[in-house]
Amino acid sequence: MDGFPAKMVVPDPRSFALHKLWVSDQDDREAIQKRRDREQAKAVAKLIVKCLPQYPFEAKTLRMFPKDVVEEVEALSRTAKMPPGF
Numbered sequence: 001m002d003g004f005p006a007k008m009v010v011p012d013p014r015s016f017a018l019h020k021l022w023v024s025d026q027d028d029r030e031a032i033q034k035r036r037d038r039e040q041a042k043a044v045a046k047l048i049v050k051c052l053p054q055y056p057f058e059a060k061t062l063r064m065f066p067k068d069v070v071e072e073v074e075a076l077s078r079t080a081k082m083p084p085g086f
Contacts, residue, residue, distance in 0.1 A: 014055055014073075017044040018065050021073045045077035 020041035024034045048055055057074035059067045 012055065013044060013048050013052065014057060014062060015065075017041045017048065017073050017077075018062065018069055020044070021076070022066075022069050041073055042076045042079075045073050049077045 018041075020037045023029060024037035024041060026034075029037070045057065048057070057070060057077060059070050062070045
């Protein structure tokens with residue numbers, strides 16, 4: 001209202017990408033949703049690498065997540081296509 005930025009408390013975007021990747025591998029997930037989850041994980045990971053380099057995908061900084069999931073999303077971020085406009 002006063003023209004200054006509003007403070008927002010949000011989760012670490014890496015957590016979103018890692019969670020979406022993990023969910024995409026769950027057996028009880030519908031196939032179309034699994035594909036959507038994986039694509040969302042790739043897109044967010046790529047955006048993080050490109051626009052938020054201060055948030056690296058490193059196992060030591062994301063130790064609360066399984067190491068294999070961290071390594072997989074980091075690899076996906078290198079090969080994922082950017083969404084239109086980026």
